[in-house]
Amino acid sequence: MNGEYDRLRQLLLEQERGRMDALQDSVHQATARFERVPDLLAEDIERSMKDGSRSRLANVLSEATADSLEIAVRRRPQAVVNAVYPVIGPAIRRSLHDALRQMADDLDSALSDTFSPRALLWRWEAWRSGLPYTQVVLRHTTRYQVEHLFLIKPESGLLLGHLTASGLPELDADAVAGMFTAINQFVRDSVSTEGTESGIGSATVGGYRLVVSEGPDARLVAFVRGVPSSDFSTRLDELNEELHARHGSRLGDADVAGFDSASGLLESPQLDELNARGAARDDAARPSRRKFVWAALALLLLALLAYLGLQWQWSSQVDDMRAQFATTPGLVVSRLDDSRRGHVRVEGLMDPLATDPRAWLAQHHPKVRVDWQTRPFVSLEPALVQRRVAQTLGLPEAVVTPPDAKGVVRLAGSVPFPDWYRARATPTTTPGVTHVDFSGLAYPDKARIDAAILQIEALKIPFISGTVTPDVGWEDTLAQMGEKLQALERSGVASSIAFHMQTAGLTDEPGTLDQNRDLRQHRAEWLGSRLAAKLHPPSTIAVNQDAAFALPQSNRVPSAAVSVAPYPAPVTP
Amino acid sequence: MSSVSRKISLLGDFAVGKTSTVARSVRNTFSDSYLTTVGVKVDTKTLTRDGGDALRLVLWDIAGANALDQMRANYIGGTQGLLLVADGTRADTVTTALGLRDQANRLLGRVLPAVLLLNKCDLAGEWDVPPERIRELALQLPVFSTSARTGEGVEEAFLALAGAMANDAVNGPGRT
Numbered sequence: 210m211n212g213e214y215d216r217l218r219q220l221l222l223e224q225e226r227g228r229m230d231a232l233q234d235s236v237h238q239a240t241a242r243f244e245r246v247p248d249l250l251a252e253d254i255e256r257s258m259k260d261g262s263r264s265r266l267a268n269v270l271s272e273a274t275a276d277s278l279e280i281a282v283r284r285r286p287q288a289v290v291n292a293v294y295p296v297i298g299p300a301i302r303r304s305l306h307d308a309l310r311q312m313a314d315d316l317d318s319a320l321s322d323t324f325s326p327r328a329l330l331w332r333w334e335a336w337r338s339g340l341p342y343t344q345v346v347l348r349h350t351t352r353y354q355v356e357h358l359f360l361i362k363p364e365s366g367l368l369l370g371h372l373t374a375s376g377l378p379e380l381d382a383d384a385v386a387g388m389f390t391a392i393n394q395f396v397r398d399s400v401s402t403e404g405t406e407s408g409i410g411s412a413t414v415g416g417y418r419l420v421v422s423e424g425p426d427a428r429l430v431a432f433v434r435g436v437p438s439s440d441f442s443t444r445l446d447e448l449n450e451e452l453h454a455r456h457g458s459r460l461g462d463a464d465v466a467g468f469d470s471a472s473g474l475l476e477s478p479q480l481d482e483l484n485a486r487g488a489a490r491d492d493a494a495r496p497s498r499r500k501f502v503w504a505a506l507a508l509l510l511l512a513l514l515a516y517l518g519l520q521w522q523w524s525s526q527v528d529d530m531r532a533q534f535a536t537t538p539g540l541v542v543s544r545l546d547d548s549r550r551g552h553v554r555v556e557g558l559m560d561p562l563a564t565d566p567r568a569w570l571a572q573h574h575p576k577v578r579v580d581w582q583t584r585p586f587v588s589l590e591p592a593l594v595q596r597r598v599a600q601t602l603g604l605p606e607a608v609v610t611p612p613d614a615k616g617v618v619r620l621a622g623s624v625p626f627p628d629w630y631r632a633r634a635t636p637t638t639t640p641g642v643t644h645v646d647f648s649g650l651a652y653p654d655k656a657r658i659d660a661a662i663l664q665i666e667a668l669k670i671p672f673i674s675g676t677v678t679p680d681v682g683w684e685d686t687l688a689q690m691g692e693k694l695q696a697l698e699r700s701g702v703a704s705s706i707a708f709h710m711q712t713a714g715l716t717d718e719p720g721t722l723d724q725n726r727d728l729r730q731h732r733a734e735w736l737g738s739r740l741a742a743k744l745h746p747p748s749t750i751a752v753n754q755d756a757a758f759a760l761p762q763s764n765r766v767p768s769a770a771v772s773v774a775p776y777p778a779p780v781t782p
Numbered sequence: 783m784s785s786v787s788r789k790i791s792l793l794g795d796f797a798v799g800k801t802s803t804v805a806r807s808v809r810n811t812f813s814d815s816y817l818t819t820v821g822v823k824v825d826t827k828t829l830t831r832d833g834g835d836a837l838r839l840v841l842w843d844i845a846g847a848n849a850l851d852q853m854r855a856n857y858i859g860g861t862q863g864l865l866l867v868a869d870g871t872r873a874d875t876v877t878t879a880l881g882l883r884d885q886a887n888r889l890l891g892r893v894l895p896a897v898l899l900l901n902k903c904d905l906a907g908e909w910d911v912p913p914e915r916i917r918e919l920a921l922q923l924p925v926f927s928t929s930a931r932t933g934e935g936v937e938e939a940f941l942a943l944a945g946a947m948a949n950d951a952v953n954g955p956g957r958t
Contacts, residue, residue, distance in 0.1 A: 365789045365860020366824070367840060383787060383840045384811040387824035391842070394856045395820045 303423075307442060314439050334501055353418075353435030355483045359386050360452065360475050361428045362460075366390025369427055369460065370473030372480040389430060393421075411442065422449040426460035427474075431483065441483075448479060523550045526574055533573075538590040539563025540583075554580045560588035562596050587640055594618070594641040601639055602632040608650060618642050621649030626706050627777045628652075653704055658697065662773040665693045669768035670736055674717060675724075677731040680767075687736075690771065691743035697773065698748050707747040707778035712737040713756035715765045728767070730757040736769035747778050785836040788947055789860050793886065794867035795878040796846040799901040802930040803867060807937055808841055821845045822857045829944050837944055841865070848878045850885045858886050863947045864896035865939065870927065871908040876900070876919070883923075895946035896923050897939050903927035904934075 250266065257267045282289050328346075335342040356377055360370035366389070371382035393408045412419040418437055422429040422445040429449040433441070453460065456474055527547040534542045539560030546554040559581075570579055587593075591611035598618050599606040608622035618639075620632070629652040637645045668690045671680035679687075697708060714732030716725040733752045741750050753772070794800045801814060801823070808825040816823040822844050829837040844857050864886060866879040879898060887893050898919060900911060919925045924942045928935035 362860060365862075366842075367787045367789050367860065381809055381811040381826050383826045383838055384809065384824045387789070387826075387840045387842060388812055388816070391816075391822045391824060391857060392820055394859075395822075395853065398853055398856060 330501075337504070353433050353437045353441075355431050355433050355480060356417075357382075357385075357430075357432035358475060358480050358483070359389070359428075359430040359432075360473060361386045361390060361430060363390070363423070363426075363428045368473060370475030372475045372477060374480065374484065386430075390428075393428075420445055422446045424449045424453050424460075427452060444483065448483070519550065523547070526577060527553065530570070530574065530577070533569055534566060537564055537566055537569075538592040539588040540566060541586075551576060552578045552580075554582065556582040557584075558586045559583040560590075560593050561585055562593055562600065563588065589641040594639065597639050598637065598642060598645065601637055602635050602645075604628060604632050604650075612642055616641060616643035617646060618644070619646040619649055623651045623653060623655075626652040626704050626775070629655075630775070630777050654700065658700060658706070658775060661693060661697045661700065662775075665690060665697065665771060665773055668693070669715070669766075669770045670732075672714075672728075672732055672767040672769065674767045675720065675728070677728060677735060679735070687739055691740060694740065694744060694748075694771075694773070698745055701775065701778070705778040705780075706775045707749075709774045709776055710737075710740065710744065710748065710750040711753040711756075711772050711774075712740065712750065713753040713770055713772065715756075715768045715770065717765055717767055726757050729759070730754075732767070732769040733757065736771060740771060785838055787838045787840055788862045788944070790839050790841050790863045790865050790943065791858055791861040791886065792841055792843045792865045792867065793850075793879065793882040794846055795848050795869070795872075795875040798846065798867050798869040798872070798875050798879075799930045800846060800867040801843055803899060803901050803928055803936060804841060804843070804865070805930070806933045807940065808839075817843065817845045821853055827940060829940065831944075831948075839863075839940065839944070848881070850882060850889065855889050858889055861886065861890065861894060862950075863943050864894050865943060866896055866898045866923075868898060868900055868911075870900040870902050871905050871910050873910040873912075873915070876911060876915070880919075880922075895943060895950045897943045897946065898923055898925045899928045899935065899939050900925060901928050901930060904929040904931050 253266050254270075278289075331345045332342060334340075335345040338345070354374060356374045357380070358370075358372040359368065359382065361367070362369055366387040368383050368386040371386070373379070373382075397408045408423065409419070409421055411421060418433045418435075420431045420433055420437060420442055422431075422442070427449065429445055429452070431441075431445055452474065460474070527545070530553065531542075531545060534540055534545070534555070540557065540563050541559070542555055542557040544554075544556040546556075567579070570577060595609050595611045595618070596606055599609040602609070602620075604620065604624060605622075608620050608624060610619045610621060612618045624632070629650060632650065633647060668686055670683045670686050670690075672678060672683075673680050694708075694710065700706075701708060712733040714729030714734075714736070716728045716732075720728070730752070733756065737750055737752050744750055750771075792800050792804065801817065804825070804827075808827045810825055812823050812825075814823060822842055825841045825843060827839040827841060829839065831837050842857055842861070844854050847854060850858060864883055866883055868875040868879040876898070883894070883896050900916070903909075916925055924939070924946070926935040926939040926942070928939060
């Protein structure tokens with residue numbers, strides 16, 4: 210039964226079974242193809258990357274990826290930020306770090322250079338050339354040369370490229386690149402606290418500055434001689450980015466593929482480009498530097514000339530002062546210190562009556578400061594003696610002559626009567642003076658007054674011998690004497706001159722001394738009483754008592770006379 | 783003419799003569815003091831291949847140790863070939879060299895081309911590695927008897943390593 214049933218089923222379902230087997234095969238084939246889809250997709254992507262052409266799948270995936278990313282950013286921005294932060298975080302951090310360091314360097318440089326002599330020179334150059342100060346500073350601070358440029362594979366330290374500036378000796382670039390990588394790793398492992406991404410960013414070795422630019426597939430290291438500009442690190446980063454953009458994933462296996470040239474993936478223009486900016490600034494600065502040297506020399510020469518001029522001027526001033534001091538009577542300079550320009554210290558002796566040299570200095574050298582260290586003394590210089598006599602007598606210096614060889618000082622000229630009178634009455638004991646000759650000293654109308662006095666003193670009232678009785682003719686003589694005295698009084702009023710009269714009696718030889726003394730006393734009193742009635746104040750009259758006791762002289766006749774002496778009229782209030 | 787660079791790490795135990803073995807045949811730029819300060823010294827050697835192309839071997843002479851610590855492990859990065867050095871008068875240094883090789887392979891995630899130098903072959907009287915052991919080692923990797931004193935076997939070892947690395951580049955690296 211079963212066999213028939215199976216045969217019947219086979220007959221009935223044969224056609225359906227064949228279709229089912231075909232469908233099952235088709236399903237198996239489709240499943241197998243589906244399992245190969247990832248491999249096929251990968252092969253397609255790899256093929257497109259190798260060929261450099263973009264396949265349809267790559268285009269679709271790039272569009273879909275871009276759209277997905279855009280949607281993700283729009284819908285869940287925080288999630289995207291968190292996802293990419295580990296990638297861009299270090300880059301942002303480094304960028305900020307570099308910017309802050311550059312700013313700090315600039316600020317530090319600006320502060321440290323602001324008041325330095327070099328900065329002042331640069332400011333002067335900027336003022337002279339009309340260029341901004343910052344440009345001048347950059348011109349001077351960016352002189353450098355990139356002597357070696359290494360492109361190094363970060364992990365292995367293998368050299369991807371190396372350039373050396375012309376004229377420099379060859380070095381084992383592979384070893385240097387490897388050793389730098391080793392030291393970089395050593396430093397990173399030993400001292401770094403920021404994780405594995407950080408390493409040597411820059412270093413200074415003698416006259417070299419090592420500047421490092423880190424890239425994901427290559428590290429660019431520049432050995433710079435001199436001081437690179439503050440933006441050099443940025444420009445090195447730009448070059449590294451350019452190399453990554455140009456070579457892309459080739460950087461990762463470039464060492465495996467090998468290089469056709471000794472410089473590897475680097476090209477000479479890149480080194481020239483890095484050096485060009487420094488050199489351009491250097492070249493631009495060279496003519497200016499030459500001018501600066503000439504300007505500095507000119508400035509130095511001007512400074513030297515100015516110094517010599519000032520020294521000459523000061524020397525002339527000092528000589529002038531020395532000459533003046535040497536010719537100043539009463540000033541003896543023992544030491545003159547002129548070591549400091551504009552300042553003089555004088556030591557010596559100075560007569561108080563000497564002409565004060567400060568007045569002369571104030572007039573001729575007002576800017577010179579003089580310290581005087583002098584001691585007083587009495588000078589016998591004729592001019593000082595002359596001055597001292599004049600000062601003692603209260604007379605103008607002009608009427609006093611310098612002492613002659615014998616020490617005689619002569620007075621000559623006319624002075625007011627009070628001065629004349631006081632000078633005559635003043636005793637003089639001036640050092641260097643043996644005698645003062647007043648004969649040449651006069652006062653206004655002195656000649657006329659002297660003549661009038663002589664006339665008055667020549668008149669004598671005759672007396673009868675042995676008596677106090679006036680002799681014949683006494684009336685006329687007394688009248689004449691009174692008139693002349695009154696005329697003399699009048700003439701003295703204008704010059705404030707008063708007169709003091711003294712009457713004296715004269716006797717002949719006969720008679721005793723007592724008799725003659727009585728006769729002289731009475732005859733003088735007789736005349737004084739008569740003249741007193743004729744005189745007016747401030748004139749005064751007195752009896753000359755000394756004359757009363759004088760010895761009789763043989764040539765004298767019995768008479769009475771008057772002597773006249775002028776004196777300054779008292780000032781009436 | 784093109785040139786290719788290869789990074790070779792020189793590994794071995796303390797005092798097996800790594801530095802002195804290769805000193806004659808490499809270009810020394812840096813002082814040996816780097817070995818005691820930084821822990822590594824980099825030398826170079828250039829081989830000319832059959833086609834006239836230059837093969838630049840950058841030899842990282844890593845300070846001797848029986849294991850790779852963190853610092854030495856960092857120096858291994860990017861290595862494309864291992865020059866293992868053992869002291870023929872101290873059999874245990876062979877084991878250390880092989881251990882260092884295994885550790886380097888694990889660190890880099892691949893089987894590196896390697897050659898083994900049994901150094902101090904001039905001290906035959908003190909030789910400590912039996913021939914059976916050498917034959918056994920030769921099944922695993924190229925083995926060379928070398929002498930730092932005479933320079934024997936060193937150039938051959940470099941050539942063998944260069945050839946192994948060339949094969950490795952063509953056939954692709956093995957996985958650990």
